[in-house]
Amino acid sequence: MNHNLLEICYLIGSVTFILGLKMMGNAKTAKKGNLIGAIGMTIAILGTILLFEGQVSSLIYALIFGGIAVGTVIGWTTAKKVQMTKMPELVSMFNGMGGACAALISLIELNHHYHTVSAESSSYGTMIAIVAGLIIGTVSFSGSIIAYLKLNGTMNKPVRLPSYNILNTVVMIAVLGFGAYFVYDGGNMTLAYLLFLAAAVYGILFTIPIGGADMPVVISLLNSFTGLAAAFGGFLYDNKVMLTGGILVGSAGTLLTLIMCKAMNRPLSNVIFGAFGGGASAAGEGAEVKGSIKDIQVSDLAVQMNYARKVVIVPGYGLAVAQAQHTIHELEMLLEERGVEVKYAIHPVAGRMPGHMNVLLAEANVSYDKLVEMDDINPEFEQTDVVLIIGANDVVNPAAKSDPSSPIYGMPILEVDKAKSVVVNKRSMNAGYAGIDNLLFYDPKCSMFFGDAKKALTSLVAELKTM
């Protein structure tokens, strides 16, 4: 009776996951979709505890409820407190926790297996599910931690060990071989811990050479890994809600990863194995840089913007780092008051995650319909008087269109060079994440407005107010 009731709980859970994800694909229903998913999850969790058939000691109940309480409090408060700019790394952290959870389940299962069951009673299928959950969960865990450290700036340079591609491939094959041997041999607890360690090392090696700009793709990929690990757990326990949830995220996450790669016009293999940062800067130096750059004073810029008819703002990660989203909104309102038409041009990979800029600007109350996606804004640049680029670089680099030797060649860009005048706010002349020079800065139409985005914009707003 209880068992059948539990199956119904799991069915409800599975349906809410699918429905929730579907509704999250539309801005109007997204919030409700997320809530529906959360309700389904609660039903599945409560059902698992309350409808369990068997003798359970009160100690175990205490540990389960204690664990849920601890996890809820920490999860809730971190998620509530985090600044919106820090969200990408938080998602990465939560993803790592899920991966670790899957890996721990496998370790417990193995421990249980060696203590109580005679080795031959476990089928290969069970063993494969346990070992796969262990490997994938662990890779996702250690990889996510590295991604987290990279995004919060603790580890801001891609680390490349000598011939890391070969090294990584060798380690990957070694881990897989180890796993296969483990399944075949039956293994023991010491080997299980070794396998855990080896998978953790692979997760680190896998993520560590990849640059900050590619982290969204990596997080999305690791996200689908954790989904897969959860699905193996579902296979192990014949648990349908884990299977649906896991596979849904596994396949949706993979697709999302591919969509992101497509937006950057780079195949996934290029993100993982390609030397975007290191090798790219070498290639970038090949492009000849002609002309010189020129500075613009804040007073001149204020005049230019005040008398413009149409201004397009191109936000990038620099805006997020400087926390300048409120200042940019102030600038936008000030200009609108004076009859200037202001729009934001959003490149699909601006920031550290697709949609990162939208979330950030929405936080500052920028109206949703002022944010224009790349394909819609590109034809408008010809009628634009001033383009103000804030902390974006690679997404406006004309080399993506004109220089086949450039590592970003073929990536669709915002065609800002069609506008009458372009102003770039940057902290310094340092290259963007791709590590390549930007020919736009040498364009006669382009001038540089150096400084931290927040300070620079604050001075611009102050200047405009005096006019």
Added chain:
Amino acid sequence: MNELLDFFGTNREMIYFIVLSIFVGVEVIGGVPTVLHTPLMSGANAIHGVVVVGAIYVMLSVDPTDYLALGLGFLAVVLGTLNVVGGFVVTDRMLDMFKKK
């Protein structure tokens, strides 16, 4: 080879289930506007927190004198819950920002 075929035979329903779920996942994500990719990734992140169900299930069947298993299980429940609660809450916060004024 025979073992493999046997495996397919005994797990036929499960394999169907998996294959169909993959298609559902792809269908559900298809055609989502770029602006929603970050919340969607975050929401998907919360959903794979369903792995906590596995952690709870393991805990329920663990031998209460096996302290290693109890310790690891407790940790798994904490981490899994973190994934679920943190994931849903942060997604909710992100989506709050898309509200029309």
